[in-house]
Every structure is written in structure tokens, then in C-alpha cells.
Amino acid sequence: MKEDLSRFREEMMCELQNQKGSITEIQTRVADLEAACFEMKNELLETLERNKAMNDKLVDLESRSRRNNLRIYGVPEGKEGRSVSEFVTDLLNKQLKLPDGSELQIQRAHRALVPRPPPNKAPRSIIVNFLQFNTKEIILKKAWEQKMEMEGKRLYFDNDYASDVIERRKAYGPLKAALKQKGIRFQTPYTKMRIFWDSGVRTYENADETASDMIKRGFGLTWVPKENKIRLAKERNQNLLDNHTMKSGLKEKNCWQRN
Known part of the structure; x- marks a missing residue:
């Protein structure tokens, strides 16, 4: 009886030692996972910052490429006829009462490159590209000073902004x-x-x-300020990351317990 109890105690001590070793290994693995997640989070933040810097540069380049453009809103579909450039030239000369012989130097003019809308929807804008930036600025200023209409509806003029802007x-x-x-x-x-x-x-x-x-x-x-929206999004992402880390640790623990 005494020998049985002694053997049982030894077996229990051995089992406890094995369990302790398993727990230590699980803790090490969880710590490694947390460290890896922390590194990944830092790398992700750095990537996002680089991405933002690149996006800002792209927006700046796109804005510069549109510098000589303006958009006209409200021109009914089909009113431009076969040549948008000729239509815009005639429209600006007549509506803005430009001096005779004014050189607009329009290089290109076309409808916005989106599908033609149904009759009950707003018409596509017209994009006009001028050779000279100063000419575009003069036209835009005059158009803002005067109310231009077509078929009883107001025409609006604005710069051709990049989508981010x-x-x-x-x-x-x-x-x-x-x-x-x-x-x-x-x-x-x-x-x-x-x-x-x-x-x-x-x-x-x-x-x-x-x-x-x-x-x-x-x-x-x-x-809700944009910074708060970003902060809330980061907090949600962090919570997801923490939950993932916790679940990974539990899976490791359960795996070792089964073994």
C-alpha cells in the first residue's frame, strides 16, 4: 500500500513537471506571437505612412496635370453637337462677351469619361483643356462673375480637380x-x-x-473629426489583432493539453 502511494506520488510529480514544461513552452510561443504581431503592426503603420506620402505626391502630380483644365456643369447631353471644342468656343465667346479676335487656344474638350446618364439625371460635365493657364483663369473668373444659363438652367464653371481633392x-x-x-x-x-x-x-x-x-x-x-475616425479605425484594428493573438495562444494551449 505504501509502495503504491509512493509510486502514485512519483507519477503525479512527473505529470506535473510535464505539465509545467508544456505551460512554459506555450507561454514562450504566445510571447513570440505577440512580439511578431507587434513587429507586423509597426511595419503596417510604416507602410501606411509611406503609402500616404506616395498618394500625396500622386495627387500633386495629377493636380498639376489638370492645371489648365476647367469643367462646365449643366450643359444638356447632345447640345455640343459633333465638335465639343467648337461648341465650347462659341459658348464662351457669346456668353462671356469676349473681345473680337480673342484666342482661347482650346487644345481639347470632351464630356467626362463616364457612361451617358438617362434623361432624368444630371448631364455629364464638359472638360476643357487650354494651352495657356492664364487663359483658363480669365475664363473661369469671368464665368464666376456672370450667371450663364442654357435652356433656362444655370451653367456652373469650376477647376478640374483630382478625385482626392x-x-x-x-x-x-x-x-x-x-x-x-x-x-x-x-x-x-x-x-x-x-x-x-x-x-x-x-x-x-x-x-x-x-x-x-x-x-x-x-x-x-x-x-466627427477625421482624426477621430482614423483613431477609431486603428482601435478596431488593434482589437482584432489582440483577439487574433489571444485565440492563437488558446489554440496552442489546447493543442498541448490534448497531447
Whole structure:
């Protein structure tokens, strides 16, 4: 009986030692996984930063390539006839009352390269490329100063922005609506916003900065800053990463327990 108890104790001690060794190995593997995940997270953040820098350069290059372009919005589909360039030349000369002999030097003009919309939808914009940047600026300024119409509908002129710039400008939409409601004058040069307050003119770098100041001035805006959106996205990604690490550790542990 005594020998049986002694043998049983030895077997239990051996089993405990084996279990301890297994737990130690599992802890080592989990630590290695956490370290690997930490390294991957840092590499991912560095990659995202490099990607952002490259994207900023691409946006700058694209914007420069569109420098001599302008867009005309509101021209009914088919109104341009067979030659968009001739149509635009005639439109600008007549509507803007340019001096006789004015050289527009239009190099290309065409509809936006998207499918033709159905009759009940807004027509595609017309993109016009000028040889000279100054000519485009003069035309744009005159078009903004005068109200141009076609078939009883307003024509709108604007720069031909890169898609990334368009998204940044769209972010001002709710802010513009709030300012218009109060009759406050504003402008949106490129990706900035200029507001003519009673206390003076102020220029903002982005929609978040504009919204923050407007809220301080008493505007009842519901606004989530872009930085907060990015932070929340990072927190979600971190939680997913932590959950993955935890599950990987549990799988390792269960595997060793079965063995």
C-alpha cells in the first residue's frame, strides 16, 4: 500500500513537471506571437505612412496635370453637337462677351469619361483643356462673375480637380449649408475654406478645423473629426489583432493539453 502511494506520488510529480514544461513552452510561443504581431503592426503603420506620402505626391502630380483644365456643369447631353471644342468656343465667346479676335487656344474638350446618364439625371460635365493657364483663369473668373444659363438652367464653371481633392472639398458640404442658412459669405479655394466673419476674414486648412471653430461660435453641428475616425479605425484594428493573438495562444494551449 505504501509502495503504491509512493509510486502514485512519483507519477503525479512527473505529470506535473510535464505539465509545467508544456505551460512554459506555450507561454514562450504566445510571447513570440505577440512580439511578431507587434513587429507586423509597426511595419503596417510604416507602410501606411509611406503609402500616404506616395498618394500625396500622386495627387500633386495629377493636380498639376489638370492645371489648365476647367469643367462646365449643366450643359444638356447632345447640345455640343459633333465638335465639343467648337461648341465650347462659341459658348464662351457669346456668353462671356469676349473681345473680337480673342484666342482661347482650346487644345481639347470632351464630356467626362463616364457612361451617358438617362434623361432624368444630371448631364455629364464638359472638360476643357487650354494651352495657356492664364487663359483658363480669365475664363473661369469671368464665368464666376456672370450667371450663364442654357435652356433656362444655370451653367456652373469650376477647376478640374483630382478625385482626392474633390473628396476633401465635399467634406465642407454640411458646413456650407450651415453658413448659407445664416447668410454668411464663404469661399473654398482648393482644399481650404475662407469665411467672412463679422470680426474679420479667416481661412481654414480643412473641414475639421472649420467645423471646430464653427461649433465654438455657436453652430449646432454634429461633427466627427477625421482624426477621430482614423483613431477609431486603428482601435478596431488593434482589437482584432489582440483577439487574433489571444485565440492563437488558446489554440496552442489546447493543442498541448490534448497531447
